[in-house]
Amino acid sequence: MEKFKTLTATAVPLDIENVDTDQIIPARFLKATNRDGFGENAFRDWRFQKDGTVNIDFVLNQPQYDGPILVAGDNFGCGSSREHAAWALTDYGFKVIVSSFFADIFKGNALNNGLLPVQVSPEFLKVLMTTIKANPKTKITVDLVAQTIGIASTNHVESFEIDAYKKTCMINGYDDIDYLLSKKDTIEQFEKTLI
Amino acid sequence: MGKTLFDKVWDAHVVDSIQDGPQILYIDKHLIHEVTSPQAFNELEERNIPVFRPEQIVATADHNTPTLNQHLPIKDELSRKQLEQLSENCDKNNITLYELGHKYNGIVHVMAPELGITQPGMTIVCGDSHTSTHGAFGTIAFGIGTSQVAQVFASQCLLLTKPKSLRVTVNGKLRNGVLPKDVILYIISKIGTNSGTGYFCEYAGDVFENMSMEGRMTVCNMSIEMGARGGMIAPDDTTFDYVKDREFAPKGEAFDKKVTYWKTLPTDADATFDKEYHFDAADIEPMLTYGTNPGMGIKISEFIPETSDASFEKALDYMNFKKGETLIGKPINFVFIGSCTNSRIEDFRIAANYIKGKQKATNVTAWLVPGSKQVEAQIIEEGLKTIFDDAGFELRQPGCSACLAMNDDKIPQGEYCVSTSNRNFEGRQGQGARTILASPLMAAATAVEGKIIDITKQLKKEVSHEYTSV
Numbered sequence: 220m221e222k223f224k225t226l227t228a229t230a231v232p233l234d235i236e237n238v239d240t241d242q243i244i245p246a247r248f249l250k251a252t253n254r255d256g257f258g259e260n261a262f263r264d265w266r267f268q269k270d271g272t273v274n275i276d277f278v279l280n281q282p283q284y285d286g287p288i289l290v291a292g293d294n295f296g297c298g299s300s301r302e303h304a305a306w307a308l309t310d311y312g313f314k315v316i317v318s319s320f321f322a323d324i325f326k327g328n329a330l331n332n333g334l335l336p337v338q339v340s341p342e343f344l345k346v347l348m349t350t351i352k353a354n355p356k357t358k359i360t361v362d363l364v365a366q367t368i369g370i371a372s373t374n375h376v377e378s379f380e381i382d383a384y385k386k387t388c389m390i391n392g393y394d395d396i397d398y399l400l401s402k403k404d405t406i407e408q409f410e411k412t413l414i
Numbered sequence: 415m416g417k418t419l420f421d422k423v424w425d426a427h428v429v430d431s432i433q434d435g436p437q438i439l440y441i442d443k444h445l446i447h448e449v450t451s452p453q454a455f456n457e458l459e460e461r462n463i464p465v466f467r468p469e470q471i472v473a474t475a476d477h478n479t480p481t482l483n484q485h486l487p488i489k490d491e492l493s494r495k496q497l498e499q500l501s502e503n504c505d506k507n508n509i510t511l512y513e514l515g516h517k518y519n520g521i522v523h524v525m526a527p528e529l530g531i532t533q534p535g536m537t538i539v540c541g542d543s544h545t546s547t548h549g550a551f552g553t554i555a556f557g558i559g560t561s562q563v564a565q566v567f568a569s570q571c572l573l574l575t576k577p578k579s580l581r582v583t584v585n586g587k588l589r590n591g592v593l594p595k596d597v598i599l600y601i602i603s604k605i606g607t608n609s610g611t612g613y614f615c616e617y618a619g620d621v622f623e624n625m626s627m628e629g630r631m632t633v634c635n636m637s638i639e640m641g642a643r644g645g646m647i648a649p650d651d652t653t654f655d656y657v658k659d660r661e662f663a664p665k666g667e668a669f670d671k672k673v674t675y676w677k678t679l680p681t682d683a684d685a686t687f688d689k690e691y692h693f694d695a696a697d698i699e700p701m702l703t704y705g706t707n708p709g710m711g712i713k714i715s716e717f718i719p720e721t722s723d724a725s726f727e728k729a730l731d732y733m734n735f736k737k738g739e740t741l742i743g744k745p746i747n748f749v750f751i752g753s754c755t756n757s758r759i760e761d762f763r764i765a766a767n768y769i770k771g772k773q774k775a776t777n778v779t780a781w782l783v784p785g786s787k788q789v790e791a792q793i794i795e796e797g798l799k800t801i802f803d804d805a806g807f808e809l810r811q812p813g814c815s816a817c818l819a820m821n822d823d824k825i826p827q828g829e830y831c832v833s834t835s836n837r838n839f840e841g842r843q844g845q846g847a848r849t850i851l852a853s854p855l856m857a858a859a860t861a862v863e864g865k866i867i868d869i870t871k872q873l874k875k876e877v878s879h880e881y882t883s884v
Binding site: 237245247300 | 435436496839
C-alpha cells in the first residue's frame, strides 16, 4: 500500500449526495479478475451518455476542475461492498475523498487501498464546495499527521477523526494482513477455546 | 449491565484487542463468490501466503451467471473467465464450491441458510454487502471488501472496531397484504439510508417474532440499505426448527447442545442500546420506492413528497416522476421477482397464490428468478411452475440476475421495473433503467395488471386470500 502523510492540491467538487458504489463503478465492469484499469470506467454512466459521447455537464469532464482530491456530498460510497469502487477512484488518480459522511464498507475499503477518506462537518463541506466552485484553482491541504484539512489561501482549517491504528497503517503503508499474520499463534490458541 | 445479542456473539469471537485500536475478530464461516474473490486469491498468491482455514470457506457462483441455458458454455468471455478463475482458485486451495449447475448452487445468501451452513451465534462474512441476511439467525454477518476477503483467507480473522448498537422495534399486527419486504422498506423510509451507519442493528418486537425465517432474512438483508453493516434477530424456536436437519447443521445430541447455547443469546432485559426506534405495525402499508435510493419509499396510499433539494430533484428527474403524484396507475413493462432479498420459496408461494387463475398483462415482461437450485426444484415440485407458466410468467434459472444486471438480464433504458430486489440506484438494473422496489405480492399484482395498483383495495374484495407475514 502507498504511504500517505500530507497533500496540497486542487480538488474536484462532486456536489451530489448519496453517491453509491454502483455509480462509482457500474456492475457490468466488475468482470475483471485483477485490480487494474478500473479508473477508465469510474463514474462511467455520469461521464458518458449511453451513446458513448462525453457528458459535458458532469464535473469530471469540466476542464477547469482537476486534482487528486474529490470533494463529495453527504453519505459517499453507500451501497455495494465492491472494493472495485476504491480501486476505480485510486486508478482514476484520486488520493483523498472528502465528504460529510461515508458509508462504512467503502470507508474501510478506501483505507485498505491508501485512499484517505476525510470526514468534515456539513458546514465545512459547504465552504469547500463554494470556494472550489468560485475558484477551481483553490489549493486544499490535507495533513494526515496533524489530522487537519484546510483551504491553503484562507484560514479555514478543520480537524478530522481517524482510527489511530489505521492512521499508522496509512502513514507507513502497512496493511492488516501483515498484522494478522503476526498474531497467528494467538489465533490458533483462540480456536481451541471455541464452543 | 446486561448484554445485547450482538455483544454476546461479538465478545465470544474476540481473539485479542489492540490498545486504542481495533479488535481481532474470529470468523466462523467465510462465503465467497466469483466477483469479489479473485483479487484476494491473487494477493495471497503474490505474497506466498496459504489459505489458513479452507474448510471454513464455502464458494458459489451467483453474481455473473446466466439464468437461461446454464448447461451451455457461457458466451461472454469475461464472465466465463471469472467463473473459471473461481473454480481454479477453489480447486487449488481445497475450498468447497457449488458451481453453476450443482444441486446446491445459488445466491450465496439463499444457499448458505438453506444448507444449514448459517447457524445462530456465528460470525459470517462475505464480499457482498447483503451478507447482513444471515443475521436473521442471530449471527453477526456482514459484507466486507476484497482486501478483507484476503485477510480472512490469510488468518480467518478481521481487524474491526466494535460498532455501536441500534434497535428497531416493531410491535402490533401487520395488515393483510403487508409483507416483511414492506416492513423493512417502511423502516428505511422512516429513518433514512445512513442512520444505521456505524451501527449493528437488532430487530425486535412481535412483528419479527411472528415472522418466518424467510421473512426475517428479507428484513435483515436490507439492513445495509439504512447504512447498518448488519442486522440481527434473536434466535428462537422458529430459528431452531429451520436449522434442524439441514445438510450441514449439527445432528442429534450435538444439535441439542447447540440449542442450549443458542437459547442464551437473546438480548438481556437490562441491556441498553446506543440508539432505538419504535414503530407500530398498524401504520405499515404495502410500500413502493419512487427515487434512486431505498430510503425514498412511500406507502401505497401516499404521494411523492414535495421536497426541494438538488439530490432529491435529480432522483425524480431520473425516475421521470413528479412531486406530489401517486404511483398508482403508472404503466409498468417489467417485473422482476428474485434477488437475495426475495427469491426464497415463500416469496414464490406468495406470488403464485396471487397469480393463480390470472393472466400476466400483455405489455409486461415478468422474470421469476429463484435464489437457488433447491428453490427452483421446490417451485416445480409444489406445482408453482405450472401456475407461472399458465399465467405467462417466465421462470428462469437461479442467480443474482436483474438485481445488479451483471449478466444479460438487463432492464432497457428508460423502462420502469417493479422489482423485489434491494437497490433502486441509477442504472442498477441496466443503464438508464428505473427501479421501483416492492414486495413479491406487489410485483405479482403489477405483472397481472400491467400497472401499479392499490393492492389493499383488491385484497378487500378477495376475502379468501390472506397475505401476511407467514
